[in-house]
Amino acid sequence: MKTINISIAPPGAGKTEALLSKLPALLDAGKRIILALPTLVLSDSIARRACEAGVTYRTIDQRCGEAVVLTLEKALREKADSFIICTQESIRKVQHKLFSGWVLVVDELPKVVDYPDYGLKPMELERVLHFTDELDGQLWIKDDLKEAVREQVSTNRADARGTACSTLGRSAAHIFRLLLSKIDVFIDQPQPDSVRHIRAVEEFTDWWEIFSSAIECHVLAASIQNSEFEVFATVHGFHFKRSEFTPEGNPINSVVTIFPVVQTGQKFSKGMMLAPHGDKRLIDIVLKNILERTMSLPLLFANKWANLQFTRDVEYIPKDCRGLNNYTHATEAIVLFGGNPSPSDSNGIKYLSAKYGKDFEEAFITTRFLEPSLQAVTRTAVRCYDNTKDLHFYVQDHRVVDYLRSTYFPDATVDWSLASTVPIKRDGRKLDEKTEEEVKRLISLGTSTCQIQRETGVSRPKITKMKKMHKAA
Incomplete structure (x- = not known):
């Protein structure tokens, strides 16, 4: 070891x-x-x-x-x-x-680890297939063309430095580099528009x-x-x-309230947020509802696909915000980026699980979604241990809530009232096991029906029914 x-x-x-x-x-x-x-x-x-x-x-x-x-x-x-x-x-x-x-x-x-995925149109695909054999959904460099492929990659690198001219596209060059490194490269079946996806799992060993x-x-x-x-x-x-470089523990003393965007049991996703609702995208409605609640100039973190970089009345910050220490004046953060595995990512996760006998999906979600969300909210005044102002974090869903509370915000209050304003239909009568346990816990503490609905998003009739069952028991 x-x-x-x-x-x-x-x-x-x-x-x-x-x-x-x-x-x-x-x-x-x-x-x-x-x-x-x-x-x-x-x-x-x-x-x-x-x-x-x-x-x-x-x-x-x-x-x-x-x-x-x-x-x-x-x-x-x-x-x-x-x-x-x-x-x-x-x-x-x-x-x-x-x-x-x-x-x-x-x-x-x-x-x-990375999960490269390239959708190649027929012309660029033809260039790749000229140098490779396709067998059982996988690509292999033709034995007699390995030196030619190395030369193609070398010329492409020189082109990137401005010292040569290459006709090889960036996607094809990366695919060839993966193959030369003996990384398994997979090719999917053609789509209706003749595009074929070439994907791999690239471990940085x-x-x-x-x-x-x-x-x-x-x-x-x-x-x-x-x-x-x-x-x-x-x-x-x-x-x-x-490590000897671990600093002395300083508990976070700020009073934090976390506002999830979507109701418990639902998962924030690109598809959900870009879905049209009337003449607007759902993410625009969400952001509007959040900004009606904010009381300061909030920090806004989002993916490029959200196209929110020119939003007024916010400080827009890229998703990768590590090392940015000049926003400690902020007391509110809006986190609207995703991090779920794509279909191609899911195939890569299955590949790794088969290779190592471990489940990699949770690790993917933690690395691509949960930990970046933690990094985002901690750009705020929470970094200042003498901060006395209340902090408000508007985050994606229950997964981020659980992660924040399990790491550095165990005493944070969770307010589900914002989620109830998002026009996504949810059957409040049907509960997942985790939500049901939370409702039962709140009932046992004597929490009001209104407060339970606010914290969990469960319908009042369902809470009332569960209260009667609790009392009868």
């Missing part, structure tokens, strides 16, 4: 500060540390804070130009710098053995080689439970222990 040291704390709780505070002593003791960050924005922030703390560092990332990988490899090999700041993308490209002798710190969970090569590795994160990172680390023989 190999060890990954984990620093778990809420966003803004001081994980990076704990690292920076310990750096001088660690560097004086002769340790060499490389810090890998998910975004350039976060890289700039850490570099600035290291400078303020008087820590000498060197930044190596994509802004160094074409030679970023060679520069990083040279720095790791020569060990002239004791503290290097780079991106997660950069370290995946260097020779893994060069991490020997280095302490690796990864800020935020790295991406360990180099992470496990990198973690094994470093003399010590740490991951700083808000949570790893049920994430893709946790599942893949486990199947690759790693276990976890508490």
Whole structure:
């Protein structure tokens, strides 16, 4: 078993500060540390804070130009710098053995799997099938054309750098790279418009080689439970222990109210939100209803498909908001992005489940939907432990509610009144097991029928009937 040291704390709780505070002593003791960050924005922030703390560092990332990988490899090999700041993308490209002798710190969970899916029209599909054989729904490079495929990919990369001209499309180039890496690539049957989907499950296995090569590795994160990172680390023989960079626990003292958008038992989805209701999309109706309740300038997080980036009276923020620390003035957050697996993703999840004998769907939802929602709401004043203002989070559905309450907001109040304004028909007479248990619990506490309906979305007649049964029992 190999060890990954984990620093778990809420966003803004001081994980990076704990690292920076310990750096001088660690560097004086002769340790060499490389810090890998998910975004350039976060890289700039850490570099600035290291400078303020008087820590000498060197930044190596994509802004160094074409030679970023060679520069990083040279720095790791020569060990002239004791503290290097780079991106997660950069370290995946260097020779893994060069991490020997280095302490690796990864800020935020790295991406360990992807589910590429390309719908190819006949012309581009013909280009791919010219170099491949199709057998039982899978693609294989023709033996006598492997060198030609490598040349095609090489030319495409040179084209991206502006040093050559390639006629190979981006999708086809990635498909060829996957095949050359001996990753299973699947091809679906033609659709009515002759488009065929080519898909794969791309595991970033180099992470496990990198973690094994470093003399010590740490991951700083808000949570790893049920994430893709946790599942893949486990199947690759790693276990976890508490990192020395874990900050002292500071409970969240803010008074938080969570307003789900859709009623309990329903799942927020792209299809649901883009469905027309009269001359508007459902997501427009939802946002309008939310904005009628807000009392400040709220933060708004949404997918690109929602096309809400030009919404007035909000501060629009991209879904990937890690490292953004300049919104602590906000007391309200609206989270309207999805993260359910597509049909292609579901096929990939089944593939992984068959390969490893584990269920990967929960990990997918946690990584693509739940944890990003946590990251979003914690851009607000909740990061300030002296905050005295009430906070309102408008979130997608009961899954996000449960995740927030199970991580850092166990005392949050849940208000279902907003969900009742969303024009989605729900049979309040039929309950799933979880909702039924919640209604029974509230009844046992003597909660009013009105309050139970508000918190659960269950119809009043159903609650009244359950109260009578409870009393009779």
